[in-house]
Amino acid sequence: MPADLVGPKTPLELYRIAKKTGMWDPESIPVAEDLSDWQRLNADQREQLLRICALFYEGEVSVADTLAWWLIAMPEADRRVFLATQIFEEVKHADFFAHYFRHVLGDVDTRSYLNPLYRAVLVDGLRAHGEDIGRAILAANGSGPHADGGKSGAPSPISNHDLDRALGIIEGTLAASGYDYFEEMLGTRGIFQRLLEGIRLVRADEGRHIVHGMDYLRRKLTAHPEYKELVAELFYEESMKSNARAEYIFERNGFGLDRERMIALSMEHLAQRSHEIGLT
Numbered sequence: 001m002p003a004d005l006v007g008p009k010t011p012l013e014l015y016r017i018a019k020k021t022g023m024w025d026p027e028s029i030p031v032a033e034d035l036s037d038w039q040r041l042n043a044d045q046r047e048q049l050l051r052i053c054a055l056f057y058e059g060e061v062s063v064a065d066t067l068a069w070w071l072i073a074m075p076e077a078d079r080r081v082f083l084a085t086q087i088f089e090e091v092k093h094a095d096f097f098a099h100y101f102r103h104v105l106g107d108v109d110t111r112s113y114l115n116p117l118y119r120a121v122l123v124d125g126l127r128a129h130g131e132d133i134g135r136a137i138l139a140a141n142g143s144g145p146h147a148d149g150g151k152s153g154a155p156s157p158i159s160n161h162d163l164d165r166a167l168g169i170i171e172g173t174l175a176a177s178g179y180d181y182f183e184e185m186l187g188t189r190g191i192f193q194r195l196l197e198g199i200r201l202v203r204a205d206e207g208r209h210i211v212h213g214m215d216y217l218r219r220k221l222t223a224h225p226e227y228k229e230l231v232a233e234l235f236y237e238e239s240m241k242s243n244a245r246a247e248y249i250f251e252r253n254g255f256g257l258d259r260e261r262m263i264a265l266s267m268e269h270l271a272q273r274s275h276e277i278g279l280t
């Protein structure tokens with residue numbers, strides 16, 4: 001975890017950190033310097049790297065689109081302020097991967113890399129959550145989802161919604177595992193330095209998103225312990241899908257990653273998130 005995120009942080013503190021450290025420009029990273037590394041990869045290595053980059057790009061686009069719904073429905077003004085930086089950052093992350101495809105990996109149909117297991121969680125699931133929130137907003141009283149700025153503490157249309165836990169799984173476990181893959185494939189070999197530079201900046205931004213998301217979820221579960229069982233079930237179901245998801249990444253294991261080790265790291269992320277929200 002970056003040093004600036006150690007200890008509890010309020011949404012406004014996270015917003016201030018985002019203003020200072022989140023304003024990097026993907027297009028200023030000279031990614032074309034990685035071309036010689038890309039040209040040296042064999043077919044299986046290329047396929048493995050393409051799968052992970054395509055999944056990241058699709059996930060970033062999808063999260064950015066869905067977060068807009070969450071911001072609109074969020075009853076707490078400070079969290080809306082922070083979420084504005086998060087949406088910007090997710091767009092910026094998609095921008096980074098698009099920039100990387102354009103200059104290094106080539107013209108790739110990233111959608112074709114979404115196998116059913118990833119499409120379900122990254123695209124279809126998030127879209128359904130967003131649409132649910134939209135319907136909840138429309139069904140709320142005519143004064144809108146947070147007409148009092150969240151001051152009354154009254155339940156909002158999203159108080160029992162599960163978008164937060166879905167985002168927690170995507171950002172806190174799937175993406176976190178993705179960074180481990182990049183480090184293991186590329187960092188340990190000292191190759192693709194510009195890709196890693198961008199990934200490390202993305203990861204620093206995501207650290208704030210996770211701190212905020214886990215704090216929101218922990219507070220929600222403290223106020224509504226009746227939701228704990230549902231969240232625990234979801235986390236358990238996700239742990240059961242880890243093997244099948246990893247299978248897709250290991251289908252053509254050009255980089256010779258250690259399957260058991262990578263799955264263990266992914267389980268560690270899930271356990272850490274469970275702890276942060278007070279499940280364990």
Ligand SMILES: [Fe+2]
Nearest residue numbers: 060089090093
């Ligand atoms: Fe992101």
Ligand SMILES: [Fe+2]
Nearest residue numbers: 090171206209
């Ligand atoms: Fe994020």
